[in-house]
Amino acid sequence: MEPKRREIEVMANLLSSNDIQAEVNREHFRKNNCLAINVIGSPGAGKTSLLEKTLPLLIVDMHVGVIEGDIFTSRDADRISAHEVPVIQINTGGGCHLDSKMVSNAMPAFNWQATDLMVIENVGNLVCPADFDLGEAFKVIVLSIVEGDDKPAKYPVIFRNAKAVVLNKMDLEAFTDVNMENMKQDILAINPDIQIFEVSCRNGNGLERWTSWLRQAVKDYQGNKM
Amino acid sequence: MEPKRREIEVMANLLSSNDIQAEVNREHFRKNNCLAINVIGSPGAGKTSLLEKTLPLLIVDMHVGVIEGDIFTSRDADRISAHEVPVIQINTGGGCHLDSKMVSNAMPAFNWQATDLMVIENVGNLVCPADFDLGEAFKVIVLSIVEGDDKPAKYPVIFRNAKAVVLNKMDLEAFTDVNMENMKQDILAINPDIQIFEVSCRNGNGLERWTSWLRQAVKDYQGNKM
Numbered sequence: 001m002e003p004k005r006r007e008i009e010v011m012a013n014l015l016s017s018n019d020i021q022a023e024v025n026r027e028h029f030r031k032n033n034c035l036a037i038n039v040i041g042s043p044g045a046g047k048t049s050l051l052e053k054t055l056p057l058l059i060v061d062m063h064v065g066v067i068e069g070d071i072f073t074s075r076d077a078d079r080i081s082a083h084e085v086p087v088i089q090i091n092t093g094g095g096c097h098l099d100s101k102m103v104s105n106a107m108p109a110f111n112w113q114a115t116d117l118m119v120i121e122n123v124g125n126l127v128c129p130a131d132f133d134l135g136e137a138f139k140v141i142v143l144s145i146v147e148g149d150d151k152p153a154k155y156p157v158i159f160r161n162a163k164a165v166v167l168n169k170m171d172l173e174a175f176t177d178v179n180m181e182n183m184k185q186d187i188l189a190i191n192p193d194i195q196i197f198e199v200s201c202r203n204g205n206g207l208e209r210w211t212s213w214l215r216q217a218v219k220d221y222q223g224n225k226m
Numbered sequence: 227m228e229p230k231r232r233e234i235e236v237m238a239n240l241l242s243s244n245d246i247q248a249e250v251n252r253e254h255f256r257k258n259n260c261l262a263i264n265v266i267g268s269p270g271a272g273k274t275s276l277l278e279k280t281l282p283l284l285i286v287d288m289h290v291g292v293i294e295g296d297i298f299t300s301r302d303a304d305r306i307s308a309h310e311v312p313v314i315q316i317n318t319g320g321g322c323h324l325d326s327k328m329v330s331n332a333m334p335a336f337n338w339q340a341t342d343l344m345v346i347e348n349v350g351n352l353v354c355p356a357d358f359d360l361g362e363a364f365k366v367i368v369l370s371i372v373e374g375d376d377k378p379a380k381y382p383v384i385f386r387n388a389k390a391v392v393l394n395k396m397d398l399e400a401f402t403d404v405n406m407e408n409m410k411q412d413i414l415a416i417n418p419d420i421q422i423f424e425v426s427c428r429n430g431n432g433l434e435r436w437t438s439w440l441r442q443a444v445k446d447y448q449g450n451k452m
């Protein structure tokens with residue numbers, strides 16, 4: 001039985017070491033009055049597209065930084081860097097999620113005296129990132145409605161732990177069989193307090209409401225109301 | 227340094243234990259003359275929809291079994307069970323991929339004297355399932371084209387290790403910015419031998435070519451040509 005017990009110990013150490021570093025990160029964000037959000041979604045949900053549309057609306061009155069998590073390429077950071085915000089690419093080298101140590105390693109690249117909002121875009125994955133606290137104030141899910149209305153019920157953990165969900169690609173609703181009422185009901189059954197935004201990054205619908213909410217979240221955080 | 231070395235040992239044991247069981251599974255499939263395929267894709271790529279459309283075309287002349295992998299619900303198995311094929315649901319209880327032991331545990335539920343093709347639908351995840359051999363003859367990727375043409379380059383491991391990729395939701399091509407030529411070029415740059423199928427589960431286009439190829443793969447396997 002000895003080897004089995006040893007294995008469990010190691011797993012526990014791995015988990016708590018992530019949680020300890022996440023608290024260090026959280027204290028760093030708090031000390032610098034910077035709201036940090038952890039953006040999670042499947043491959044192709046539109047996380048980077050949402051950022052590309054959101055950044056121009058936010059940077060008129062606040063300083064935003066971006067950490068891009070990907071397995072191999074720097075394609076997402078290349079897209080974001082066109083928007084005149086500081087951006088750092090983290091490549092996990094095969095890993096299926098960011099962890100708090102990777103985020104900590106990226107921190108020296110930013111000017112923390114001038115960062116109101118840090119957006120951390122996680123690896124495209126609706127499962128594993130749910131289990132790894134990065135020290136963020138809250139999680140935001142991006143879900144493409146084309147993925148289908150059964151996704152919240154099938155991947156409940158991430159919906160339970162998020163403060164907002166952006167339902168993207170609404171412009172495709174008419175061409176799919178997705179039932180938006182079922183989808184929203186399932187989301188609220190899992191998490192009654194979650195904010196739901198219906199958005200199309202392609203035609204711009206819904207982006208203003210989402211951006212206003214995020215701007216207010218930064219103000220609430222900086223006013224210590226969150 | 228002792229704790230670190232111990233951690234690496236445990237990880238190595240976990241991996242090889244999956245590989246050992248995978249070889250046992252593979253021998254089981256071979257002995258029973260049953261082609262086993264491991265179907266992998268993001269949440270909402272259309273893995274279950276593809277099965278729903280493929281099964282009626284296959285069961286006219288062969289016996290098919292299905293193992294459904296999900297995190298929590300049995301929604302996919304419920305959908306498949308309407309198609310009069312034996313189906314078993316595996317719930318990983320939070321786990322982000324199937325492993326070879328889970329597949330082995332599901333085996334007693336099937337009549338192996340009368341199974342030509344075993345379809346194992348993995349958990350919706352384009353990252354983690356790539357690393358876990360289940361004992362299948364080969365992997366099939368299902369990718370929704372709505373996820374975007376950058377996905378093969380961003381998630382290359384799974385494309386490198388698959389025999390076929392089904393590009394689904396082709397009916398939405400005209401309403402997206404996806405560049406199909408770029409996508410296919412990137413796929414072939416990663417894996418020149420992969421078979422590419424362009425399919426719409428919604429309007430049926432491309433299903434016949436895909437199904438013919440899969441039927442031939444079963445015949446090749448049973449004739450020991452694979």
